[in-house]
Amino acid sequence: MKLLVIEDEREISESICQYFAGEDFLCETAFDYRAAIEMINMNEYVCILLDITLPNGNGLDILKELKxxxxxxxxxxxxxxxxxxxxxxxxxxxxxxYLVKPFHLPELGARVASIIRRRSFGGKSQIALDHLVLDVFKKTLKLKDEDIPLTRKEYELLLYFIGNKNKVVTKEAIVEHLWGSHIDMLDNYDFIYAHIKNLRKKLVQAGCPDYIKVAYGLGYKFTIH
Structure with missing residues (x-):
């Protein structure tokens, strides 16, 4: 999952990014108004951390632009x-x-997690699908109380699919969400195919239906009724 930190104080920006990297987020940064506008025009983020006072502009104007x-x-x-x-x-x-500086990074982390739950999963910390239970706090997946071990990227991929269930998502959207806009993709999507293949295999071997369908020429669809 990807965050954008719009903060002109580089030391604060760096400490925020280091903290969230430890929580398995991708952080992108903008240090002034113009760079921030460019980033929000090019990308989607699960959350934007926004300072009001910026070189060349005001954070509230960025909010208006987002709206x-x-x-x-x-x-x-x-x-x-x-x-x-x-x-x-x-x-x-x-x-x-709205969080006032100085603040504790774990508090900021909790507020980001709350927004993600509220916007993507109706505020729930556990997501139940069929017999699957995904715990957003613990980052675990269970089927009928049995753990299904996932790598970090497999977990993030599943969370992204669930947040977009019954919708077609493109390979480009998956890369953008999980690896950020600066990854050198070349023309090779093998790493995407490998992660999706491994996730599908683990779910099916655990006794799940094959939720992840290929939408030929378009991308993938996590199908559940």
Whole structure:
């Protein structure tokens, strides 16, 4: 899952990215208004961490741009401004949450996780599909109380499929979501095929139906009724 950190203080940006890398997120960064606008135009994020005060512009204008573009990215404002007026204005403009600097990174992590659950899974920490139970907190998968061991990328891939169940997702969208926009893909999708093949195999061997269908010429579809 991919985050965008829009923060002009590089030390803060780096510490946030290091923390979330340890939580298996991909972090991309923008240090000024123009770079941030370019990033949100090119990419989709599960959450954007947004400072209000930026070189060449204002974070609230980025919120307005996201709203105008009808983007579904979650947004948490991270700001040194602690006034009630700023908080109300940020939330009314479209932010999901507002966190005042300085803050503890685990608190920021919990707020990001809350937004992802709320936006993608109705606020649930456990997702039940047929007899499968995916625990978003523990990052585990069980079938009838039996663990199905997944690698980190297999887990992220399954979570992405579940969040887009019964929809066709392209190989490009999968790469963008799981590996970020800076991966050198060349013309070879073998690494995508390998992860999907291994995930399908583990689910079927555990006794699941083959949920992941190939949409020829388009991508893949996680089909469940």
């Amino acid at each position: 105008k573009m009808e983007k579904a990215d979650g947004v948490i404002i991270i700001s040194a401004r602690n006034s009630m007026d700023d908080k109300i204005k940020g939330l009314e403009t479209g932010a999901d949450d």
